Amino acid sequence: MSLELLDQFHDPDLCKSVLKRLEAALTGPLRFMEVCGTHTVAIFRSGLRSILPKEIIHLSGPGCPVCVTHESEVNAFLDLAENPKVIIATFGDLMRVPGSKSRTLKAAQADGARVEVVYSPPDALKIAAANPDATVVFLGVGFETTAPGVAASLKMAKAQGITNYRVLSFHKIVPPALDALLSDPDTDIDAFIMPGHVSAIIGLAPYLPVASKYGKSAAIAGFEPLDILQALLFLAECKRDGRAEVVNLYRRVVRDEGNAKARAIMAEVFTPADALWRGIGNIPGSGLEINDAYAAYDAKREFGITITECPPLPGCKCGDVLKGKMAPNLCPLFGKACTPAKPVGPCMVSTEGSCAAYFKYQVD
Ligand code: SF4
DSSP: OOHHHHHHTTOHHHHHHHHHHHHHHOOSOEEEEEOSHHHHHHHHHTTHHHHSOTTEEEEEOSOOHHHHBOHHHHHHHHHHHTOTTEEEEEOGGGTTOOOTTSOOHHHHHHTTOOEEEOSSHHHHHHHHHHOTTSEEEEEEOOOTTTHHHHHHHHHHHHHHTOOSEEEEEOOBOHHHHHHHHHHOTTOOOSEEEEOHHHHHHHOSGGGHHHHHTTOOEEEEOOSSHHHHHHHHHHHHHHHHHTOOOEEEOOTTTOOTTOOHHHHHHHHHHEEEEEEEETTTEEEEEEEEEEOGGGGGGBHHHHHTOOOOOOOOOTTOOHHHHHTTSSOGGGSTTBTTTBBTTBOSSGGGTSTTOHHHHHHHTTOO
């Protein structure tokens, strides 16, 4: 995108005029969920949060991959890190996520576990090639945005004959989580801003049931101030007019049909399976397991890893935060026992975590 075009998304006059229309369209509270933590952060960072009408009520959602990684999944990779023949390869944001005993990969690494932070799955492949004495296990955590790259790394491992590379797949997919949220009688959500990155892969169609089945509106939106204002205007107008619609307002990045190539590579390597989400529990069909064709690269099969429910972290309200039932700053531990420097729960660890965003931008 040209800088000139990008400038338009920050243009104060354009933003002011959309804000005015938004104020006029609101007929009462609009409880909207920012499914993706990146939107939460963008709303704070741009200063929108302080100028939006008070009728706009922000609800956090389950779109931060680190935050929804279940305690049992964290426990599983912490256990695996104890194996001296294993090198764990991971994105950096998992290093400080606590398992159910508050232990982290960072602490395990300090105690001598072989843990390497990588920037991409191919980096993990390089580590495997350089360490034939060890099994390199890449921690597959993320949504539809991350899974195609991990699938590609497994294809590369197969093609290059790298036999000591494995993936521990805890990938999750977004539409079943939305279905679970909307089926929960305790949630109170008027509308959604859908994650731009995930939508670039899955497209518009998987969100249509939000309107057709549940009568709520949703907008796929970008992360610039004007993107967010336009999405809120659309959602407010839908509510005012009593319609439920799903729209793609991020056409400079997201095609309605999504990215068929990325979905094909995911389908070649993964198969949908039930998955545990932190604070939400089991959601049928919301995970991605490595399929039989790539069984030799599946860390779960090799190390006999099974994931079962375990108690949540004591006092942590991440589950309620991720379901939009509680604002982060209303958690009793927020800013006291739980801070970014000493996080109790994952929502305070990740830069996309809503608790970390509320803390950074000083909501109290
Ligand atoms: S403030 Fe900390 S303990 Fe409370 S919900 Fe957020 S991450 Fe969990």
